[in-house]
Amino acid sequence: xxxxxxxxxxxxxxxxxxxxxxxxxxxxxxxxxxxxxxxxxxxxxxxxxxxxxxxxxxxxxxxxxxxxxxxxxxxxxxxxxxxxxxxxxxxxxxxxxxxxxxxxxxxxxxxxxxxxxx
Amino acid sequence: xxxxxxxxxxxxxxxxxxxxxxxxxxxxxxxxxxxxxxxxxxxxxxxxxxxxxxxxxxxxxxxxxxxxxxxxxxxxxxxxxxxxxxxxxxxxxxxxxxxxxxxxxxxxxxxxxxxxxxxxxxxxxxxxxxxxxxxxxxxxxxxxxxxxxxxxxxxxxxxxxxxxxxxxxxxxxxxxxxxxxxxxxxxxxxxxxxxxxxxxxxxxxxxxxxxxxxxxxxxxxxxxxxxxxxxxxxxxxxxxxxxxxxxxxxxxxxxxxxxxxxxxxxxxxxxxxxxxxxxxxxxxxxxxxxxxxxxxxxxxxxxxxxxxxxxxxxxxxxxxxxxxxxxxxxxxxxxxxxxxxxxxxxxxxxxxxxxxxxxxxxxxxxxxxxxxxxxxxxxxxxxxxxxxxxxxxxxxxxxxxxxxxxxxxxxxxxxxxxxxxxxxxxxxxxxxxxxxxxxxxxxxxxxxx
Numbered sequence: 001x002x003x004x005x006x007x008x009x010x011x012x013x014x015x016x017x018x019x020x021x022x023x024x025x026x027x028x029x030x031x032x033x034x035x036x037x038x039x040x041x042x043x044x045x046x047x048x049x050x051x052x053x054x055x056x057x058x059x060x061x062x063x064x065x066x067x068x069x070x071x072x073x074x075x076x077x078x079x080x081x082x083x084x085x086x087x088x089x090x091x092x093x094x095x096x097x098x099x100x101x102x103x104x105x106x107x108x109x110x111x112x113x114x115x116x117x118x
Numbered sequence: 119x120x121x122x123x124x125x126x127x128x129x130x131x132x133x134x135x136x137x138x139x140x141x142x143x144x145x146x147x148x149x150x151x152x153x154x155x156x157x158x159x160x161x162x163x164x165x166x167x168x169x170x171x172x173x174x175x176x177x178x179x180x181x182x183x184x185x186x187x188x189x190x191x192x193x194x195x196x197x198x199x200x201x202x203x204x205x206x207x208x209x210x211x212x213x214x215x216x217x218x219x220x221x222x223x224x225x226x227x228x229x230x231x232x233x234x235x236x237x238x239x240x241x242x243x244x245x246x247x248x249x250x251x252x253x254x255x256x257x258x259x260x261x262x263x264x265x266x267x268x269x270x271x272x273x274x275x276x277x278x279x280x281x282x283x284x285x286x287x288x289x290x291x292x293x294x295x296x297x298x299x300x301x302x303x304x305x306x307x308x309x310x311x312x313x314x315x316x317x318x319x320x321x322x323x324x325x326x327x328x329x330x331x332x333x334x335x336x337x338x339x340x341x342x343x344x345x346x347x348x349x350x351x352x353x354x355x356x357x358x359x360x361x362x363x364x365x366x367x368x369x370x371x372x373x374x375x376x377x378x379x380x381x382x383x384x385x386x387x388x389x390x391x392x393x394x395x396x397x398x399x400x401x402x403x404x405x406x407x408x409x410x411x412x413x414x415x416x417x418x419x420x421x422x423x424x425x426x427x428x429x430x431x432x433x434x435x436x437x438x439x440x441x442x443x444x445x446x447x448x449x450x451x452x453x454x455x456x457x458x459x460x461x462x463x464x465x466x467x468x469x470x471x472x473x474x475x476x477x478x479x480x481x482x483x484x485x486x487x488x489x490x491x492x493x494x495x496x497x498x499x500x501x502x503x504x505x506x507x508x509x510x511x512x513x514x515x516x517x518x519x520x521x522x523x524x525x526x527x528x529x530x531x532x533x534x535x536x537x538x539x540x541x542x543x544x545x546x547x548x549x550x551x552x553x554x555x556x557x558x559x560x561x562x563x564x565x566x567x
């Protein structure tokens with residue numbers, strides 16, 4: 001037995017209206033969503049730009065720190081400000097005073113041996 | 119009809135001209151500079167070069183190669199062309215760096231800065247042409263500093279002459295002069311040919327070498343007889359000719375060879391020179407005598423440093439190393455440990471007795487030997503062009519660091535003791551200060567006064 005289809009004009013009209021309505025609602029939702037999130041992309045773009053700028057800035061600052069930490073510069077600066085090398089500085093020695101030296105610990109002179117027989 | 123065809127041909131001419139000009143423009147772009155995008159990515163992906171403590175010596179920033187430390191170790195690091203390394207490590211390790219691999223060097227920026235500063239101060243003062251310093255860590259052979267003068271900044275390499283870019287301690291070959299005496303005496307001791315107290319008859323001049331011989335002479339006034347110890351102290355060429363008198367040529371040449379002279383330096387990838395020893399068939403009495411005071415043979419400052427380092431390292435030669443992670447080079451025993459120790463004591467006496475102010479630091483045991491070598495040219499030895507050399511290590515009893523210095527072409531006070539020795543002293547002082555090593559006990563009562 002063959003199935004019976006409802007192919008009347010009224011049914012088609014109802015379907016058409018339903019589908020157009022669904023389409024309109026979906027389209028509206030899409031536009032709405034786009035409207036609500038319209039700032040995302042520009043924000044992303046500016047964030048990306050800022051990231052690039054900050055990366056550049058970080059690299060440049062890193063470079064400056066590395067260049068400023070140059071041992072030649074630091075050394076020259078230190079000598080200009082009166083640094084003297086430890087090896088060449090005159091050194092004096094002095095006995096420690098004020099704090100009496102602790103008495104040397106008594107040496108262990110006795111030796112105890114325990115023998116256990118099994 | 120005719121007019122129409124005329125218009126069309128004009129139009130086609132114009133189009134052809136535009137196409138041709140586009141081609142010219144594109145070609146010009148290629149010719150004048152590599153397309154920016156390619157260059158940028160190649161540069162950006164290139165690895166960094168850092169010193170032992172992490173100090174960045176070369177890196178890529180925003181598609182450009184920069185050298186944050188400027189002139190520090192400029193000649194060692196080398197330089198970059200448009201897309202690839204042209205000199206120094208940038209060229210030697212171009213493939214690895216291109217692949218994004220980072221290089222970590224053994225250089226200590228503090229020591230390197232001290233060595234460069236000492237050269238920059240002394241060489242112009244003595245009107246020298248150029249100079250170099252090598253500092254090695256004794257036990258490992260790690261290169262702590264490889265300094266060249268005049269300085270070179272790879273950031274602005276176009277402003278410098280090719281001579282300034284030369285990594286001199288690795289490339290410049292010179293005759294080591296009297297510094298070799300310390301090494302030859304050690305070899306003679308090791309062979310049992312002499313002792314520190316063997317006495318030699320030492321006039322100021324002596325004829326050596328039979329029929330094709332020559333007269334050799336001494337520069338420093340000294341008594342008519344000297345012990346081996348004193349031969350080193352007075353740097354007597356005549357004395358050296360006596361010490362090596364019974365040294366078989368092949369043995370003595372073998373020792374020099376083991377010290378690394380006339381050999382490639384076993385340093386992977388990095389470009390170094392070799393210098394030369396005379397072939398054994400040329401070794402007669404005169405060659406043996408002149409080699410005993412560092413003439414008629416040559417090497418680089420790096421080779422001299424590695425050779426002296428084997429004295430410092432109890433007779434064990436270790437190949438220098440510049441890049442961390444590379445396989446360690448060859449090691450070989452050149453001298454017995456006790457021979458090395460005896461020689462070290464003799465070299466300490468050279469500084470303590472002869473040049474305590476030029477090369478010594480009060481309270482610290484420094485050892486070393488000066489050299490003043492006339493520069494050999496096509497017409498024999500020049501009478502007014504000298505290499506001022508010093509090789510030494512410290513602390514003398516248990517060395518941690520070996521330093522060699524070479525300055526070429528100084529006009530004022532060009533003697534090794536006047537020019538190279540103070541540079542050695544300067545660098546040694548800086549290193550000892552960084553260690554904050556306590557001075558030796560014996561010196562302290564003197565300081566108390």
